[in-house]
Amino acid sequence: MNRLIELVGEMQYDVCVLTGDYRGRTFGPFQLALDGVARLGAHLKQPIYAVLGNHDTIQMVPGLEAIGIRVLLNECETIVRKDERIFLAGIDDAHFFRVDNIEKAALSIPRGEFSILLSHTPEVYRQAAHANFDLMLSGHTHGGQICLPGSIPIKLEAVLPRRMGAGPWQYGYMTGYTSVGAGSSVVPVRLNCPPEVTLHHLRRA
Known part of the structure; x- marks a missing residue:
């Protein structure tokens, strides 16, 4: 977490988004996880939007919003700059809880x-x-976390084509990006799959 705070503190961006899994376990106490996110949040620039992951509970939402993170639960916000706007929507966890809409x-x-x-x-x-x-x-995928040389995932823990398991991809007219994340799952190990914080630049086509 300390290294993550060092990295994001100097980044320049307009909007910050977090895509879930703020704690390691899928059950039990979560205050320590909220405390860690609060430490990170103090170094992030507003606005900050987030969705919940399969390791998170709806009970974490008040705590996340209390530290300035807007959690999107099957909701949409409009980001406005002068006379232009972008619609940013977020859905609840579709993998484990299956409460996405x-x-x-x-x-x-x-x-x-x-x-x-x-x-x-x-x-x-x-x-x-x-x-x-x-x-x-x-x-969600962690890019496989433990990969063969060339970042080829052994297992993704997700039902989707492997090309969508990490980095940029295209499906029809929609562009996608799957972050491999900044942490790890189950074991604190990454092999041929370094963590990342991604800075996206949006430009008019």
């Missing part, structure tokens, strides 16, 4: 407007493309 999240987005979907898992890429999202940002 893309249709509800996209309901307020006018057709033809640029839209981004935050989803902890990229497994819902088909539904996201069908809902006309332009960009989908996800995590």
